[in-house]
Amino acid sequence: MALALISGGSGMIGTALSRLLLEKGHRVVVLTRDVMKRSEFGESVEWDGVHPGLWMDWIQKSDWLINLAGENIGGKRWSTEHWRAVRESRVFTGELLTEAVRRSSRKPSVMLQMSAIGYYGIQYAGDTSALDENSPPGNDRLAAVCREWEASSYKVEELGVRRLIIRTGLVLNRKAGVLPKLDLPFRFFVGGPMGNGRQMYSWIHIDDLVQGMLYLLENPGLSGAFNLTAPEPVSNAEFSRLLGRILHRPSWLPVPAFALKLALGEMSTLILDGQRVLPKRLQSESGFTFMYPDVQSALQDIYN
Template sequence: MKILITGSTGLIGKQLLDHLKGHELVLLTRNIEKAQFSLAHLALPHVDFISDLSTLSDLNDIDTVINLAGEPIADKKWTRKQKKIISDSRCKLTEQLAQLCLASTTPPRCFISGSAIGYYGDNGQKDIDEETKIVSADFAHQVCQQWENKALQAQSKNTRVCILRTGVVLSPLGGALKKMLLPYKFGLGGPVGNGKQYLSWIHIDDMVYGILHLMTQEESQGIYNLTAPHPVSNRLFSQTLAKTLKRPHFLFTPNIIIKGILGEASVLLTDSQRVRPKRLVHEGFKFRYSRIESALKQLLS
C-alpha cells in the first residue's frame, strides 16, 4: 500500500511510522533534511520525502492519506497572529489534500484527518460522544469545525473520510505528559483549579492502533473520538500520576495563574470534556489501556 502522511515527525506520526514499515511511504515535511535526521532511527525501507504539495497534480497513485500536520496548539499564547498560524497550518493543508483527492481519477480509498476534542468545548460533567451536537464561538471549536469541513470535502463514492477527534495523547516522549513529569518528579505536581474538570486521554499505543484500525476497516468513515473509554477528573489524573511516580500530592495550581500564563489557551487545562469513544467501541476496537492507572504504569515503568 502507498501511504501519504503529513505530520510524520510529530509525536503520533513517529510512532505510527514504526508500524507502517512494510508499506511504501510518502512523507510531506517542510524540512526534508531535518525530517530524515529525526526519523533515521526507524530505518524506513520504502520512503520518499516531499516538501510541497504543489509538485503533485493528483493523488492517483496514493492508496491512503493520513493527515496529522498542524502547529502545536498549547505551546504559545493564542495571540491573533498565533491563532492564524494554528488555523492555517491545519485548514489550508487539509484543503489542498482534499482538492488533490477530488482531482484524481483513482483517488485514495481512505483519507484519515486529524481534529481534536477541543471541538466539544466545556461540557462540565456531561458525557459526550460523536453524536453530541455543539455550536460555539470558542476558538478551539471553530478551528476543529473548519478543519473537519475541509477534510470532509475529500469524501466521495471512492474515498471514505475518517476524522480523528483526539484527546490528550499520553507518551513520555512528548506532549502533555512529558511536560508534567519534571514538576511531578520534584513533588510539585497537583490538579489545576478544583480538579473537577474531566480529562479525556489516550495512550499513545491506542492512538496508533486506532488509526490502523480505521485505515484497514473498509466500513469505517465519519467522526471518531480517539480517547480512552474511561475519562478521569483532573484531580484523579494528578493523584494517579503522583502515585505512579511515588511522589507527594498536595499542591494545586489556581485557575487565575493558569490564565495568567496561557491566556485564552488556558481552556485547554480548565475546560471539562468527558468524551467517550462510542464509535470505535461499537466497531469492536479493543483498547489496550482503558484505565488511567494501567496506562501510566506502563508509560512510566
Template sequence: MRVLITGGSGFIGQALTQALLGRGDQVVILSRRPDGIPIRSGQECVASLNQIKGQVHAVVNLAGAPIVDRRWSDARKQLLRDSRIKTTRELVSWIARQEKPPAVLVSGSAIGYYGSHQDEVLDETGDIAPGFPHELCRDWEQEALEAVSQGVRVCLIRTGVVLGKGGGALAKMLPAFRLGLGGPISDGQQWMSWVHMDDEIGAILYLLDNPSLQGPFNLTAPEPVSNEVFTQTLAGVLGRPAFMRVPGFMMQLLLGEASELLVEGQRVVPANLNTAGYQFKYKSLEPALKACLR
C-alpha cells in the same frame, strides 16, 4: 499499502510511521523539513505533495501547529487555522487531481470540537459549546469531508490527550511531578479525556483497514478522569506527592484564552469505536501511565 502521512515528523506521526513500517506498509511523509527525518527502509520523505510519484492507497492527515504552547493572539489563531485547515484543503485538492485517488483519508481533529463542558458525557453526537476550539475543529473537519465527493472514505479522529513515551503532554508534566511539585490545575474537577499512544495508533490502523467505517470517531480511552484523579494517579505511579495546586488565574495569566484547554474540559467517550469493534489495550489510566513510564 502505501500510506501518505502529513505531520509524520510529529509525536503521533513518528509512532504511526513505525507501526506501518513494522507491518510491511510503505510510508510517504510530507514534512516542511524532510532532510531532518531519518530514512528507513520502506519510507520516503517529501517537502511538497507534487513530489509524490506513484499511487497512494491511504492518507493520514496529522498536520497542525501545537495548540496550547502559547497565548492565542490573532496571529497565532490564524497560524493554528492555516496549519490545519489550509493544509487539509491543499491535501484534498491534491487527492482530486490523482488519477487513482486513495481509498481512505483518516483526518485529524480533536475533542476541542465539543468545546468546554462540565459533567456531560459526550459521544460523537454530543452537544457543542461555541468558541475558538470548536470552530477550529469544525472547519478542519469540513475541509476533510470535501474528499467524499472524490469517492474517498473519510474518517475524522477527535483525539484527546495522548499519553506516550518521549513526548506529548506527559513529557511536559513529568519534570515537575518527578520533583514532587506536580498537582491539579484550578479545582481539579475538569475532565481529562486521554488515550494511550498504543490505542491512538491502533485505532488509526483499525480505521485504515476497515472499509465500512467512516465519519467521526472520538479517539479517547473509555474511562476519562478528572484532572484531580489524573494528577493523583500520575504522582502515585511515580511515588511522589502531588499537592502543588496551580491556580486557574495563573493559567489565565500565562496562556490567556488558550488556558480554556487546561482549566475546563470535556468528558468524552469513544462510542463509535466501541460500536465498530475496536478493542482498547488501555481502558484505565493507571496501567496506561505505568506502561508509559516503565
C-alpha cells in the same frame, strides 16, 4: 501492503503511526517541508503545505492518505498571529490535499483526517455529562477551528474516497506531548491538581491511538467521525493523584486557577476546562479493544 502518504508525519503521532505501519509491512511516505531532515520512519517527499507541486504525483500512488498536519496549538502563548497559524495550517492543508485528490487519476481508497475533541467545546468544572460522536459542536474558538478543520477535506467523499475523522483527546506519551509538561512539577515535589481539579480529562495512550487509527484504516466498512479517547475519562484531581503515586511523588500542592490564567492567558482553558468524551462508535460499531482503558494502566506502562 498499502502505501500510506502522511502529512504531518514527523510529529509525535505521525512518528508513532509510521513506526507501526512499517512494522505491519506497509510502505510509508511522509510529506515534509525539510526533505534533508529525513524521517526515521519512512521515505520523505518535499512539499510546503500550501502550493501544488511534484508531491501531488504521490497521491495516485497512495492507498491511504493521512492528514495529521497542524501548528501545535499549545506551542506558544495564544495570540491573534498564533491562532491564524493554527487555523491556516489545518484548513489550508486539508483543502490542498483534497485538490490533489481531485486532480489525481487514481484516488486513495481512504483519507484519514485528524481533528480533536475540542470540536465539542469546553465543559466547565462540574459538568460531567458525556459527549459522543452524536453530540453537537461547541461554539468557542477552538471548536470553530475544529469544525473548519474537519470540513476542509469533506469533498473527497464526493470523489468516492472513504473518509475517517479522528477526534483525539490528551495523548499520553512519555517523551512528547502534554505528559512531560504535566509530570514536571511532580519531579520537583510540587505536583498537585490544577485549579479545583474537577475538570475531566479525556485521554488516550499513544499506542492505543495509533492502533485505533490502523484499525479504522484497515476496515473499509467504517467511515465518518470517531472519538479516539480511552473509555474511562478521569478528573484532573484523580489524574494528579495517580501520576504522583506512579512517580513516587506527593500530589499535595494545588495550582490556583488564577496563577495558571496569569501565566498562560487564554491557553489556560486547555488545563482548567475539560471534556468527558466517550469513544462510543469505536467500541459499539467497530469492536476495537483498548490495551489501556484506564489511566492507571496507561501511566504504569509509560513510566514502568
